[in-house]
Amino acid sequence: MARFLLKRLGLATITLFLLTIIVFFGAQVLPGNVARRILGGFADQRAVDNLNHQLGTDKPLLTQYWNWISHFFRGDLGLSLSYHVPVSSLIGNALEHSLKLAAFAFIMVVPLAIFGGVVAALKRDSIVDRVITLAGLSLTVVPEFVTGILLILVFGLWLGVFPVSANAPPGSDVLVQLKYLFLPALTLVILLFGYIARITRAGTIEALDADYTRTAVLKGMPRRTMIRRHVLRNSLLPTIAVVATQTGYLIGGLVVIETLFNYPGMGRLIFTAASQKDFPLLESSVLIVGIVYLVATLLADVAYSLLNPRIRYATAE
Amino acid sequence: MTVAQDPAAPIAVPVQPDQARIARHERLRLLGRSPTFLIGCLLAGTWIVCALFGPLIAPHSPEFPDVLNKLVGPSGEHLFGTDRLGRDVLSRVIVGARAVLIVAPLATLLGTVLGTALGLITGFYGGIVDEVIMRIVDAVLAVPLIIIALLAIVALGPSRLTLILVIGFVFSPIIAKTVRAAVLGEAQLEYVQAARLRNERSPYVMFAEILPNVMGPVIVEFTVRLGYAIFAVATLSFLGFGADPSIPDWGQDISQHYQFISGGVWWPVLFPSLAIATLIVGINLIADAIAQTFER
Amino acid sequence: MTTDPAIELEGLEVVYRVRGTDRSVLRGVTLTIGRGESFGLVGESGCGKTTTAFTIMRYLPRNGRVVSGSIRVNGEDLLAMGEGGVRRLRATTLSMVYQNPGSALNPSIRVGPQVAEAFELIGAHKGEARDRALQMLTKVQISDPARVMRRYPHQLSGGMQQRVVIAMALAKDPTLLILDEPTTGLDATVEAEVLDLVLALRQEFGTSVLFISHNLAVIAKMCERVGVLYAGTVVEEGPADQVFRDPRHPYTVGLLRCIPRRGVRKDETPLDTIPGFLPRIGALIPGCVFEPRCGLAQEICRAEEPPLYPLGDGRFSRCHFHEKAHLLPRTAPSELKTARHANGVPILELANAGKTYRQEGQEIQALRDISLEIRSGEVLGLVGESGSGKTTLARVLLGLTAPDAGSEVVLEGNPLAGRVEKRSDDQVSAIQVVFQNPDGALNRRFSVKRIIGRALTKLRGLRGSERDNRTKELAQAVRFDESLLAARPSQLSGGLKQRVAIARAFAGDPRIVLCDEPTSALDVSVQAAILNLLAELQAEEGVTYLFISHDLGVVRYISDRIAVLYLGRVMEVGSSETVFNPPHHPYTEALLSAVPTLGGEEKERIRLEGEIPSAAEPPSGCVFHTRCPRFLGDICVNEEPPLEEVESGHFMRCHIPIDELRRLQSAEHDELAKPVAGA
Secondary structure (H helix, E strand, C coil): CHHHHHHHHHHHHHHHHHHHHHHHHHHHHCCCCHHHHHHCCCCCHHHHHHHHHHHCCCCCHHHHHHHHHHHHCCCCCCECCCCCCEHHHHHHHHHHHHHHHHHHHHHHHHHHHHHHHHHHHHCCCCHHHHHHHHHHHHHHHCCHHHHHHHHHHHHHHHCCCCCCCCCCCCCCCHHHHHHHHHHHHHHHHHHHHHHHHHHHHHHHHHHHCCHHHHHHHHCCCCHHHHHHHHHHHHHCHHHHHHHHHHHHHHHHCCHHHHHHHCCCCHHHHHHHHHHCCCHHHHHHHHHHHHHHHHHHHHHHHHHHHHHCHHHHCCCCC | CCCCCCCCCCCCCCCCCCHHHHHHHHHHHHHHHCHHHHHHHHHHHHHHHHHHHHHHHCCCCCCCCCHHHCCCCCCCCCCCCECCCCCEHHHHHHHHHHHHHHHHHHHHHHHHHHHHHHHHHHHHHCHHHHHHHHHHHHHHHCCCHHHHHHHHHHHHCCCHHHHHHHHHHHHHHHHHHHHHHHHHHHHCCHHHHHHHCCCCCHHHHHHHHHHHHHHHHHHHHHHHHHHHHHHHHHHHHHCCCCCCCCCCCHHHHHHHHHHHHHHCCCHHHHHHHHHHHHHHHHHHHHHHHHHHHHHC | CCCCCCEEEEEEEEEEEECCEEEEEEEEEEEEECCCCEEEEECCCCCCHHHHHHHHCCCCCCCEEEEEEEEEECCEECCCCCHHHHHHHHHHCEEEEECCHHHHCCCCCCHHHHHHHHHHCCCCCHHHHHHHHHHHHHHCCCCCHHHHHCCCHHHCCHHHHHHHHHHHHHCCCCCEEEEECCCCCCCHHHHHHHHHHHHHHHHHHCCEEEEEECCHHHHHHHCCEEEEEECCEEEEEEEHHHHHHCCCCHHHHHHHHHCCCCCCCCCCCCCCCCCCCCCCCCCCCCCCCCHHHCCCCCHHHHHCCCCCEEEECCEEECCCCHHHHHHCCCCCCCCCCCCCCCCCCEEEEEEEEEEEEEECCEEEEEEEEEEEEEECCCEEEEECCCCCCHHHHHHHHHCCCCCCCCCEEEECCEECCCCHHHCCHHHHHHEEEECCCHHHHCCCCCCHHHHHHHHHHHHHCCCHHHHHHHHHHHHHHCCCCHHHCCCCHHHCCHHHHHHHHHHHHHCCCCCEEEEECCCCCCCHHHHHHHHHHHHHHHHHHCCEEEEECCCHHHHHHHCCEEEEEECCEEEEEEEHHHHHCCCCCHHHHHHHHHCCCCCCCCCCCCCCCCCCCCCCCCCCCCCCCCCCCCCCCHHHHHCCCCCEEEECCEEECCCCCHHHHHHHHHCCCHHHHCCCCCC
16 A cells, blocks of 8 residues: 555645646746836836846746745745735635635535435435435536525525625634535535535445455345445545545635625635736636645545555465 | 258248337437436526527527616516516526526537547557556646636636636546546457457547547436536536626626525526526436436 | 155246336246256256246346246245245344355355354354354364454455355255356356365255356256257256267257367368357247257247256157257268378477566566467467466557566567567568457447457558458458348347457468467357367468367367466476377376366366465476375475476476376376375
8 A cells, every 4th residue: 555655645746836837837838927017108218128137037937946945845926016015814715715605615514414425325216216316416517606696695685594605704603604604505505415425425336346246245234234334445435536626616716606705715815816917816816726735635545545455465375 | 951051050040020120210209208208408598599589589689787676576467577787587587598598508518529529539448658647637636626617617718618718628527537448348358359450550449440439428428417517507607707798698697686585586696597507407317318328 | 754845846937128118038938957966057048047046046136037837946836935034044044155255255254153144144143153164164174264254255266266166055954956057157166175075064064055157067066967058948958978978958058068178179170069149038939949040940939939848767858859869960071171281390480488477566477488389280279267368468468568677579580579569560460469358359339340440451461342351251250141241240140240240350361370268258059059160270371370278178179389387387298199198297187177178077086275376476396296196295395397308208397206106107196195285
């Protein structure tokens, strides 16, 4: 197993490296000259060139890349061009918000979706199954802003139960914060439920159809015991992988929800950085999101290998 | 009795009538009976009709600003009410289908073609080619799709072509992964080895021998991704990155009228939202029905 | 103990609902198994044997149901029971072991708890269950059961896994143990061990056994009574030795004639075949199910379904003409085309060939020091168990994988490049292959015409009408009906598909055809037809075959010379008769004694201890020394014997001199008392 993990770690590192390249050079594609952005459209060309030289943005790309990377991994993320504050503080703040929302959504959706998927699989092809599968499917594909708006209209406007903005007044205690976060989190739950439930359902069905389940049944095992002991262990493995892949999205991809609910998360930060061509902020925040995703998938791999004895004890006798 | 004549020859050859053709006919019949499929067709079909014949069906001109009737609620004259410029919401909703239904299918097609090619190449060659391409795919997938799309549009400027290209390219890695998995399964089979033993060239093996056998997953991917493409197009126009601000566009209309919700003006936001929802759900019901029949 | 039979099936009819219609799978199965009796159910694929087993276990798939008939277990009506009753029966009275033991065990749970579960289900509490599980594992001859209990299934070998499954099945001391092809897929020596184990356990526990297999020899070895199943009906039943010696149903007669027997070689007699096809599942058959393929059929057979005629002595036959069954006309042509082209000239030579794989940081020596010669016009049979390297050798010869540096492979005097891409066009078409699995070997999206045609285009450069004509010729040569050329593989039976594969192989006018287990996936009757076809093609075209198989009977029938492989080394090469008779290599000797035959000869079983060593860590010296029953001593541990010509045309890799072997092996195997080697 150590072998397997080392290999995964190695691959993850390579992917990370590739990611930094893609992010950096991708950002370069964005039109706009850094110094001009700072000084404005009317500034004198010579002043612009001077500033560029000072900032080091006229150096060869590879040098710029190396500067950025070496500073990044030392914790120095540079200065934001739009806000003139250290990028790290901006990211720190946004990341904290994103993590709160993501955690809240996760805690709600994962158990619910797993339960739904297992039930759907156990009652395969019944009404319950079709409803769970179709409902889940339909809800998953509706864009978040549509779901969000519908929720806002129903719960925020007409029923007036939940606040429409996600920002609790500063200093509020946990419960109040949760109340404010509820609608955006619910939007996410609706979005993710179908997908996770479907994967769980597929994994459970595969376990139910497997030969070893047949052995258990033919041993005379009661169905509930069989499900608990034999099926669940194997059915939940694919779910882990799927849940991990959603983390990247949950942390950095919630541009729409954050816009809709006026929530200062990573998604909005990246969006703003892109529109304002704020390169330092843009590059670092995208990279952070990517790193979160890679770490999450790596952890998922570790969990998977721990739970799957075929990988944990690879050598045969 | 023909038994004694040619002993090694099978006698009455009971050939099953073309399994493949029967299967196809039965699949189509099953589809036709599946309620999911029918509802999906109804929903998606309505919008396709709107996209094709929008201007003919719409009761008013979607662009005509009736300055005297801004933000008027649903009424007999304006079934869905009017928007902030006094334009009829119903007409805008009907005509707005076109914007989405031109870009999304083309983008999905592009993504499917690219993704399938990529999946075939990585699945067939394996080894270094596979590892390298998969690493790049993983790196790209680490960044949420919407961010990539956003950045690309900021860089290249919003236009229909950009949208199609961006969404198409962004989808291809995911499709490639699915196709790759199917190809890996096929590449194990001996007919691929038999092809090598005839000195067949690699492109032939990939496209003439393997591809026909993975068309099932490819079609399913296409239909599923179509739903997501519409999702992406709507979201991007909501964020202000739509292709053409001058024509009626659901996402754009929503984003422009969102601010009026707190004032109790819900209709310019609700109806385009429902339009998006029903179109996407319709497409996905169709996709699900197709996937189901392939599974049987 | 009651004197009720263990289980009685009466007129059992089962259908599967496919796409809206009911299709008959069992058309009235009647059989009785007494207490402590072992009953064999034999038949080819699609006859319904597995369905019978699952029906007894009340485990039909969702679209299957029992239409009529009854099953009584210990006198109780099984079909009338509810969920609870069925579960009780499964926990206490009925057990089933089926093929592929690896998948029967849950990969995420250790072996110990899985075996203990069987005891918990009959009321033992955790600690007691664990102890009894340990005892049970000892009973199935697993040494160091405590360690095995802590392992996960994938860490055990196939033979071990099956023992564990058997342990679980016998835990409840059931009335009836059903074994459905339990050893198919296991190596010959491992299979013999498992079968011996089952025999021993049967003695000890007194369990009734229902043994299901397509392999008549195994059934003959294991069972007292046998029932022959065809198209969902029992067509003959009786004491095993009598049925096999003196069959009374045309199907049984035909089946027995299909099997290559000891002493029968391809140049003496072609194998008999059963013409025609199995009736389609669900077809309505008014008369005898076997009638369309029966050489003795008359009008009455078409009109009236024969009942099970009792023949006395517990024998039954479902044939109107059972007294005349042995008069079934032979289907093989009496004259054989035996134009022999064998001329002793080597066409393919390997010297010092080796292949090493690197996997997970370990070096696996799949092939080592292979020196072999294949002569023009002959059939060289290649025999070996898993890990022997025969598949790797095939891949190397075909060019699908390159051998290690220093290997010499020479085709018709010219060196052969390691990879097929680097070989000349002529060389590529010179060596072709027929694979084991006809499903995977043909592209299911192509028509037969296109499959053969493409080979003709690429290997012979034929196009247009020339190609079409040659396609028809090839189809005729393999007796493939022209009207089927437009069909796709999924429409064809296994035998027909294999004919297409053979036609494709011959499209390039090859000089060597590699047959990689070409009949292992086919039914016995179809196998006979394909073997005849291969023999005939060889006689006509003068091709050379490299015939790989694990079935010694088939290899012996068709091969001129035989090479025996073990752990990547050639252990013995010689003519068919030389290798199969003493004096021969101890491994060959053990292999032959492990394979059950229908001849009824009582051979003393030579037991090989231990498992086949892993190719990643081959034993030192002679690789066979860890299991060799004729282990000499240190010399076998330290020095690998070279492959030497010990007699004219007979090569062996053994330290024991040939005269000594002759003496030892001719003596009546008393030498088995010698202690077996350990590593």
